[in-house]
Amino acid sequence: MQQTKSKYNIIIIVVLISIFCMYNVVIYTSKECAAPIKLTTKALEGQKIWQNNNCWSCHQIYGLGGYLGPDLTNVFSNPNKGENYIKAFLNSGVKSMPKFNFSEAEKEALVAFLQQIDSTGYYPNKEAIIKPNGWVEILYKDEK
Ligand code: HEC
Structure with missing residues (x-):
């Protein structure tokens, strides 16, 4: 009984670690979230x-x-x-x-x-919209 429980725990940990890794890959490779500000x-x-x-x-x-x-x-x-x-x-x-x-x-x-x-934006940003998923959409100057 004890043994199946600990096996179960290991599976859960492996699943959580895999989800965490996939999440990181998505976050850091997603172009949508990248902010390519290159200073001169x-x-x-x-x-x-x-x-x-x-x-x-x-x-x-x-x-x-x-x-x-x-x-x-x-x-x-x-x-x-x-x-x-x-x-x-x-x-x-x-x-x-x-x-x-x-x-x-x-x-x-x-x-x-x-x-x-x-040139990147405004502060304070009065046009910020907080979306239901927690993402905050702000007004950037170069999108105007
Ligand atoms: C010890 C604190 C301090 C440090 C360090 C400092 N400042 Fe300041 N600075 C101030 C304060 C306080 C004011 C506001 C003064 C006022 O309006 O009477 C100010 C005002 C300014 C202003 C005018 C802002 C405005 O909107 O009127 C500029 C520009 C500025 N600082 C640039 C800089 C830069 C660049 C540096 C670094 C090289 C710097 N400061 C370092 C305290 C500091």
Whole structure:
């Protein structure tokens, strides 16, 4: 009796592991879920500067990051902000943001990074639709 029970358990475990493996194959090979965002070389440089200088610790992109400073997802395309506004913040800093001594090329790279981030979508995303299966459909800029 004990033996058939443990055999039964092993079958269940094998079935669950197989389902898990198949699920992973489907998730990671499905083109529908892939997000092929390729940063340009300049934007990649900007991303490196962003990471090395801990911009994350105070700022968010798509709502994720630190909360001392504002979200920067759409700072580039904001009609009242944009490139020169971003550079001005980097040049001078403010009370709660350090002044960074970046070269012009480094500032350009950061702007390129924020510009490409901006081109992917909106935050906050007011057009998000939560589907019954839990999938969230959001509005992307390049689909418009
Ligand atoms: C120690 C925290 C901190 C770090 C680190 C930091 N910032 Fe900031 N940043 C702030 C705060 C706080 C503000 C808001 C200041 C204000 O509006 O008075 C701000 C504002 C900004 C703004 C203007 C945003 C807007 O919408 O008005 C930009 C652009 C910006 N930061 C970029 C950066 C970048 C790029 C980095 C990394 C190189 C960085 N910050 C690192 C705290 C920080």
